Amino acid sequence: MARSFASLHKSPPAGKSPTAIVMMNMGGPATVPETEEFLKNLFSDRDLIPIPFQRFLAPILARRRTPQIEKQYTDIGGGSPILRYTKIQGEGMAKLLDELHPETAPHKAYVAFRYVRPLTEETARQMKADGVKRAIAFTQYPQYSCSTTGSSLNELFRRGSAGDVGQNVEWSVIDRWGTHPGFIEAVSQNIEAALSKFSASDRKDVVLLFSAHSLPMSVVNRGDPYILEVSASVSAVMDRLGHSNPYRLVWQSQVGPSAWMGMQTGEALKGLARLGNKKVVLVPIAFTSDHIETLYELDLEYAEEARHLGIEVHRAASLNESPVFIRALADITAQHLRDYSAGSGPVSTQFGLRCPGCTNITCGQQKTWFARGGR
Numbered sequence: 046m047a048r049s050f051a052s053l054h055k056s057p058p059a060g061k062s063p064t065a066i067v068m069m070n071m072g073g074p075a076t077v078p079e080t081e082e083f084l085k086n087l088f089s090d091r092d093l094i095p096i097p098f099q100r101f102l103a104p105i106l107a108r109r110r111t112p113q114i115e116k117q118y119t120d121i122g123g124g125s126p127i128l129r130y131t132k133i134q135g136e137g138m139a140k141l142l143d144e145l146h147p148e149t150a151p152h153k154a155y156v157a158f159r160y161v162r163p164l165t166e167e168t169a170r171q172m173k174a175d176g177v178k179r180a181i182a183f184t185q186y187p188q189y190s191c192s193t194t195g196s197s198l199n200e201l202f203r204r205g206s207a208g209d210v211g212q213n214v215e216w217s218v219i220d221r222w223g224t225h226p227g228f229i230e231a232v233s234q235n236i237e238a239a240l241s242k243f244s245a246s247d248r249k250d251v252v253l254l255f256s257a258h259s260l261p262m263s264v265v266n267r268g269d270p271y272i273l274e275v276s277a278s279v280s281a282v283m284d285r286l287g288h289s290n291p292y293r294l295v296w297q298s299q300v301g302p303s304a305w306m307g308m309q310t311g312e313a314l315k316g317l318a319r320l321g322n323k324k325v326v327l328v329p330i331a332f333t334s335d336h337i338e339t340l341y342e343l344d345l346e347y348a349e350e351a352r353h354l355g356i357e358v359h360r361a362a363s364l365n366e367s368p369v370f371i372r373a374l375a376d377i378t379a380q381h382l383r384d385y386s387a388g389s390g391p392v393s394t395q396f397g398l399r400c401p402g403c404t405n406i407t408c409g410q411q412k413t414w415f416a417r418g419g420r
């Protein structure tokens with residue numbers, strides 16, 4: 046059988062259906078001409094940005110924003126590398142899982158992107174064709190937000206409950222893992238590598254500036270756990286580093302005129318320079334591979350600005366092909382499979398609790414559906 050875009054691992058032996066690990070993420074345009082479609086799908090997502098007359102307005106907003114974002118993808122080399130890295134991570138993880146948890150082998154990683162191919166609907170069709178009977182929805186966002194993992198789960202629920210993945214598929218969910226020791230170790234090693242670029246005498250004064258995608262205050266104020274969970278990741282990394290350096294967590298990439306979580310990363314750099322802190326490591330903490338926010342905003346915009354301000358700045362590498370990180374993905378999944386066979390149930394305790402201010406009916410239906418193992 047020809048390999049599809051969505052599937053990553055070798056085909057399972059005849060007769061044995063694979064344990065599917067569905068790697069959920071937003072995706073990014075692999076080539077510059079795919080930018081408008083990516084933005085149109087993003088602005089059409091009611092779970093991310095609910096806007097009036099969405100069907101009508103989304104294509105208009107996308108078209109208006111396309112030239113600016115196309116330029117950014119051009120400047121980072123012609124597209125988002127997220128699919129390439131997700132494939133590498135998924136293949137590595139599935140291979141390790143066959144050794145770590147042979148009871149559920151063969152394992153097969155599938156990519157389900159929200160805004161570009163392979164979209165969830167295409168992945169669902171591939172899983173059905175493969176005869177999948179057991180599937181794990183594995184978010185690739187370490188920290189939970191309704192606008193990211195929540196949106197991906199809502200889409201998977203729509204496809205799964207419509208029978209697009211097949212009948213009687215047994216589902217469970219890995220919904221967050223922002224303090225997993227393997228993830229924390231991988232981030233910490235990349236910070237240590239960036240710190241080593243400073244002279245030994247300066248190193249302990251370097252400020253670690255953790256930067257995560259911001260969130261509209263309207264989302265924060267309805268009780269979204271993302272800010273708390275990103276903070277927990279930062280705290281765990283600092284513990285692992287033995288609090289070797291001073292640090293702050295700041296927020297980047299806000300879009301549009303509404304209020305977003307601050308302080309903004311660019312403003313923080315200016316403030317640090319004003320206060321005489323002229324050595325900085327920028328640390329992406331809420332995304333696991335490179336994207337325009339690391340390659341364009343951090344590396345081109347902010348690093349350039351920092352140099353003008355007289356700051357020596359280095360960026361901690363994204364996790365990308367890190368073997369420590371790929372091992373962490375496999376460990377998280379293997380532990381989940383072990384807990385599941387020991388009777389832990391399909392979802393975590395935290396999974397069932399909706400944001401206190403959530404009014405999105407799909408979120409409630411989705412959580413009930415996954416808590417029943419996809420029934």
Ligand SMILES: C=CC1=C(C)c2cc3[nH]c(cc4nc(cc5[nH]c(cc1n2)c(C)c5CCC(=O)O)C(CCC(=O)O)=C4C)c(C)c3C=C
Nearest residue numbers: 072073074093094125190192193258261300331336337338
């Ligand atoms: C954990 C990460 C992210 C959260 C939380 C998040 C929330 C969020 N984003 C928007 C609007 C946009 N995001 C855009 C791009 C984009 N967003 C993230 C991550 C998170 N977003 C990434 C990694 C990317 C880049 C993808 C890439 O391939 O490089 C965009 C498109 C780009 C742009 O127009 O600036 C928009 C728009 C909202 C409204 C939101 C929370 C509600």
Ligand SMILES: [Fe+2]
Nearest residue numbers: 258259298300
């Ligand atoms: Fe975003």
Ligand SMILES: [Fe+2]
Nearest residue numbers: 191403405408
């Ligand atoms: Fe919700």
